[in-house]
Amino acid sequence: MSFEKVEHELHHRRSGRNIGVLVALIGMVGIVFGLTVVKVLQLGDAAKFEKFDHVARPQILPETEQ
């Protein structure tokens, strides 16, 4: 059984449309990523954000004297 890539005329015909969709999807990922970075940076103190990690993170708690 072979898995040779079959080139169909359809691949060429629809390449413009497929590339357009690819660019739109990459753009969307970029926008969501960029928005996430900006929103997190706007929080100010990142440690506050880390506390909502739902996991105990003793290292980010303020040190207390024993």
Add this chain to the structure above:
Amino acid sequence: MTDVSLNEGLPNEAGFGDYVALLKPRVMSLVVFTALVGLLVAPMPVHPFIGFVSILCIAVGAGASGALNMWWDADIDAVMRRTAKRPIPAGKVQPEEALGLGVALSGFSVVLLWLATNWFAAALLAFTIFFYAVVYSMWLKRSTPQNIVIGGAAGAFPPMIGWAVATGGVSLESVLMFAVIFMWTPPHFWALALFMKSDYDDAGVPMLTVTHGRKATRAYILAYTVLLVPVAVGLAFTSVGGSIYGSVAVAANLWFLRGAVAIWRRDEVAAESDSYAVEKSVFKFSLLYLFVHFGALLIEAALRLGGAS
């Protein structure tokens, strides 16, 4: 699926550009410009990336309503020469695809604008899409010759949304920016309708020039221009205005009013004798009119920013 079915309808196969054409990119440019001005003149600064995403959402939302409009109006688009080559009447895109794209992009743009900025701006964008697709396209366009007046509100919302992105609300300034575009649309469009031989009548779309006659249309152009003047000049006395905007507004409105009076005083015989020269010049000036008003607002904002820093 066989090769036969894949190859069916080859000459009419839609490319990526046909789907972009569904979003009416030329209308989008006005939306982007006015929304950007609304955002930049607002008193609260917006992070550049959030501003970029907001304008993109407003543009995509406007495009989505354009796709919904093309889906609904496919039957009349096919009848009119100007619109017969649009993707749906040309047979390149199926009406259902346009509906799907319109609904998907509407949801995407509204939700992303909400996440990026605030719920009020997103709600305003959702209302704008609803207004253009449902109130204008489905309801008013085919039922009243005043369609262009009320439908023009959809094109007037973008600066209000831009303002809402920055401030999270609405104020006198954003309402006046809305009112300028709202009042400007009828004289702008009807000046075009006077000299463009349109086939709206064949498509069953009531146009003022046909239902009320050309004489009445000339009177309507003057009436709306008279209403436009205080709104456009009044913006000079708000926090976004100033001496530059005021001077530009007074000069542009005097010029526009002069043109509207000239249109009103003419009759069809005079208009036909010079191939609608006055109507054409007023229409051309109307394009510049909107650009100089919003451009002057932008200059005022830049000067305020320069003065503050």
